[in-house]
Amino acid sequence: MTTIPLFHVLILSSLLFAIGFVGVVARKNTLFILMSLEIMLNAVGVAFIGAGSVWQQADGQVMFILILTLAAAEVAVGLALLIRMQKKYHSLDIDLLNQMKG
């Protein structure tokens, strides 16, 4: 079994992270922003897994499990907020939530 070089893993992870970031910045719909956030978390997870397999350490996978739980918790809170937002504004446009601007 040939191991995948760390460099390739990191390229994949950066690409995923960039896609997720652009999604967070460019999307107006809060649901898609949450999904893009998931992509960014997974990009980080890929980087941890890749690094763990290269150095033969279990820490990378431990970190991924941690990220997975964090993502689950985040989605739970995020979706609850989404429902509240839909009820209050009848829309999921994130730009409506700018009442705290200076």
Add this chain to the structure above:
Amino acid sequence: MIVLLASLPFYPLVSFLVLIAFGKRLSWRLAATVSVSSMALTVLVSAILLFELSTSQNQVLSVNLWHWFDLSNQMGTGAVNVSFYLDGLSAVMISVVSGVGFLIHLFAAIYMKDDANFSRFMAYMNLFIVAMLILVLADNLVLLYLGWEGVGLCSFLLIGFWYQEKSNVLAARKAFIVTRIGDTSMAIGLLLIFNTFGEFNIAAVTTLAQQADIVTDPNSGSSAEQSNNIYWIALLLLGGAVGKSAQLPLQTWLPDAMAGPTPVSALIHAATMVTAGVYLIARMHGIFLLAPEVMNYVAWLGALTLLLAGVAALAQTDIKRVLAYSTMSQIGYMMLALGAGAWSAGVFHLMTHAFFKALLFLTAGAVIYALHHQQNLFKMGGLLKQLPFETSLFVVGLICLMALPGTSGFFSKEAIIAQLWSSNTAGPMLWWCAIIGALLTSIYSCRLFFLAFLGTARCSEKPQAEKSILLRSALIILALLSLFGGLIPLDLTLVFSAAIQTPLVQLIEPTWLHSVAIITPFIGILFSWFYFKNYRRSPLKVTEHNIEASEGKFVLFCRQGLGFDAFYNMLLVKPYQWLAQVNKRDVFDQIIMLNVWYVGLWHDSLILVQNGSLRWYLAAFGLAIILLLGVSFL
């Protein structure tokens, strides 16, 4: 005796403090008693001092109260003390200030009885007396300047005493600003004196100036510079005197100052404060004698003022304004006398003028009071029968003003005129000015008398004279002083001993000089008897309206004070207002406002950043990270 001299200004000061502190709570009787009795004390002390002075050895009393401060420059250190100096000249002044001041206080206590702010009025009057006494008693120029500014302040406060009327406030402001121009000139003069002589004491300055004049030779630089400075000092002091004494070209404030209550016009704007300029020049005669050119200017300024004011007085409709212009013209006589070197005659005229002008103003005040505050001459008329007491007193004042033989005005005015012809710094030309001035004086006095007291009664209401004994006794004493004040022996030769001059070219005085001077007022009376015959007999059917319409442009021009107000308005006020209009958004303000603009700019741009949009924040966040990473990789 020294204690008495030191305490002289403190009697009215105590009264002022009491009236200001408890003014509202004092009844009329108490307030009047406090202020008038403090003035009575002042008179008493002045009388004792006068007696003391006449028996003292060198006719000088002086007292040092306390050390005020030190000043030093390259000429040395001069101590400025609060100390009083009483000689013949200041003795004349304190007797006029306290004597006339007392009578006017007495009059005012009755005249202003019904005013709601009676105690404030009396307090200001007392404060004025304090400042005036400090002015005349000061032995150094700084203390004199303190009194000088003090009387200016009181003049401002009292002209604007009825401050609810806009015109009074404007008049007060005008008086303050116009005299301030003169005061500034005087302040510069004082600084120049200290810079030149290193001394503020009047006697010391005079001595130093005379020394500088004697040792002047072209080779020693400092003395030449000193004697050059003396010219400028004299000129600058003259500027101060011109402002305070309402002489050309700063005379415009005095007619407007008549907006104040009549006792104020009598005390401040006729008898005492306006003569402060005359006193200043007489006090500094040592300096003026060394600058004969400036003495010539003084004489010419006085002559021009007395002619212009005489012409302007001919056209006035307000009784108080006639008297105001007459005051200006009489002070013109004093200036003319000082300029001609007739020092004693000028000071003598100051004294007699204080008596009869105070009498005229107070009687005019009594008439105005009787006519329910009617000041327009064309609405008076026929008062001879209705107010015989006031009329007779007014006649006394007028004959003194016209200088008919035997009255006090005659002695002092003739003394001035007699010395003009052969004086070094005056001459026949100024003598003729004085004669024409005397003619004008008698003409406007007659016009005033005919309009107000002869002819038919034109006032709508019946006159109600105030019959208070106190008020009448004040008037009677003033009338007696006016009639017989000329007999007071005034010996100022010791004060002006340095001033006895020998004419360079002995002009031969024509023999007719004195008879012309004596006859002039009678010519004026005769002239006006025929010229103003309408005023004195026919039923004068005039109202305010058709006076304005029927009179020529020249009369209106004279009534406006010969256009000086309009001229200054065009020369100074209009350009200033134009400048203010153009520079509405102050240039210097704009420079300061650059800071505000700069902060505002940052505020606006930072507000753009704080748009509350989460996605923008994130984008900025990402961009910054990319930048940071890029920088660290490079």
